[in-house]
Amino acid sequence: MKLVTPADVPVLGPVQSRVAMAAMTRSFAADHLATQAMLDYYRRRAADGVGLILTEGVIIHRSGDGYNNTPHIETDAQAESWRPVVAAVQAAGARIACQLWHCGRISHSDYTGAAPVSSTSRAAEGINRQNDKPFGTPRALEAGEMATVYGYYTDAAKRALAVGFDAVQLHFGHGYLADQFLDARVNDRTDSYGGSVENRCRFVLECLEAVMAAVPAGRVMVRISPSREMNGPYDWPDMEAMLDHLLPAFAARGLRMLDISCAAADYHKTSGRVIRMVRPKWQGLLIGGASLTPEQGEAELRDGLVDMVTWGRALIANPDFVSRVRSGRGLEAFDRAMLGELR
Numbered sequence: 001m002k003l004v005t006p007a008d009v010p011v012l013g014p015v016q017s018r019v020a021m022a023a024m025t026r027s028f029a030a031d032h033l034a035t036q037a038m039l040d041y042y043r044r045r046a047a048d049g050v051g052l053i054l055t056e057g058v059i060i061h062r063s064g065d066g067y068n069n070t071p072h073i074e075t076d077a078q079a080e081s082w083r084p085v086v087a088a089v090q091a092a093g094a095r096i097a098c099q100l101w102h103c104g105r106i107s108h109s110d111y112t113g114a115a116p117v118s119s120t121s122r123a124a125e126g127i128n129r130q131n132d133k134p135f136g137t138p139r140a141l142e143a144g145e146m147a148t149v150y151g152y153y154t155d156a157a158k159r160a161l162a163v164g165f166d167a168v169q170l171h172f173g174h175g176y177l178a179d180q181f182l183d184a185r186v187n188d189r190t191d192s193y194g195g196s197v198e199n200r201c202r203f204v205l206e207c208l209e210a211v212m213a214a215v216p217a218g219r220v221m222v223r224i225s226p227s228r229e230m231n232g233p234y235d236w237p238d239m240e241a242m243l244d245h246l247l248p249a250f251a252a253r254g255l256r257m258l259d260i261s262c263a264a265a266d267y268h269k270t271s272g273r274v275i276r277m278v279r280p281k282w283q284g285l286l287i288g289g290a291s292l293t294p295e296q297g298e299a300e301l302r303d304g305l306v307d308m309v310t311w312g313r314a315l316i317a318n319p320d321f322v323s324r325v326r327s328g329r330g331l332e333a334f335d336r337a338m339l340g341e342l343r
């Protein structure tokens with residue numbers, strides 16, 4: 001199978017398989033540092049043959065936290081805690097990218113110490129299942145503050161690359177800070193960061209530009225989620241217009257690696273509508289997938305829709321996912337109880 005055979009993929013180069021582990025928050029960091037248990041968890045998947053590991057979301061600045069026991073990368077000491085994890089994963093043959101995360105309004109002052117920040121001053125609906133409180137009412141960032149936030153991403157990217165990560169992934173999806181600017185149903189600004197497609201994309205593009213000016217272009221990946229399952233509402237209403245603006249603008253800024261996160265329903269009910277929309281518009285490395293069977297992942301590769309296929313929950317349930325696919329053994333089904341430990 002193409003999926004589990006070593007390959008040479010765009011930008012990343014040689015990988016031991018085309019299986020990518022999607023970023024998954026596990027909330028097992030200690031004092032915001034990566035631990036030995038996290039090292040063992042990632043190394044196990046690398047040793048089994050995963051080609052690329054995207055780490056769980058790593059918080060770039062305290063103002064961007066929103067979950068229990070997340071790793072942070074705001075200080076050199078926090079970055080250093082990842083050095084042995086990175087070395088172990090790479091020694092086991094995989095590549096590893098650090099997902100850089102700012103939650104924006106999907107948070108609460110319990111985590112941020114002050115009002116969370118966002119594109120808007122309207123709170124997200126619902127309860128934060130992390131602390132069982134309603135999401136905090138955010139403070140809308142002022143235009144003059146954006147550069148400071150871009151600086152958090154840039155500093156975090158530099159720190160991550162300094163401890164050996166192959167790449168960084170800017171988490172611009174799932175209803176978190178960057179997506180709070182992109183999404184027309186959340187962004188209610190009347191300044192140059194809200195309103196038109198161009199204005200709503202401004203935060204993301206300026207942020208990318210700042211990161212690209214600070215680190216080598218081939219080491220940066222972006223994750224967006226034009227269709228998503230979490231932190232509703234779901235599909236961007238103006239998805240095609242957004243993609244038509246964003247994708248060439250990403251490329252013009254030197255970006256060459258993209259991870260498209262999709263709602264599983266998008267794949268299973270509409271045959272991968274989003275990835276089919278993106279592929280003809282994107283020349284660089286493209287990864288994606290949601291709850292696919294290995295056979296469906298293989299078909300995505302065969303049809304040239306993606307260069308690597310991402311799996312999340314299946315890789316929690318099956319630390320030996322790649323071996324199982326190679327040998328044709330079935331997969332263990334994911335069960336939420338599996339989130340209770342790192343194994």
Ligand SMILES: Cc1cc2nc3c(=O)[nH]c(=O)nc-3n(C[C@H](O)[C@H](O)[C@H](O)COP(=O)(O)O)c2cc1C
Binds near residue numbers: 022023290
């Ligand atoms: C426990 C859990 C934690 C997740 N945390 C993150 C995260 O930190 N960053 C992110 O981009 N996506 C996160 N996701 C979404 C996954 O990366 C993935 O897109 C999603 O689970 C769909 O893929 P799957 O059906 O193969 O699991 C998380 C998903 C799960 C199940």
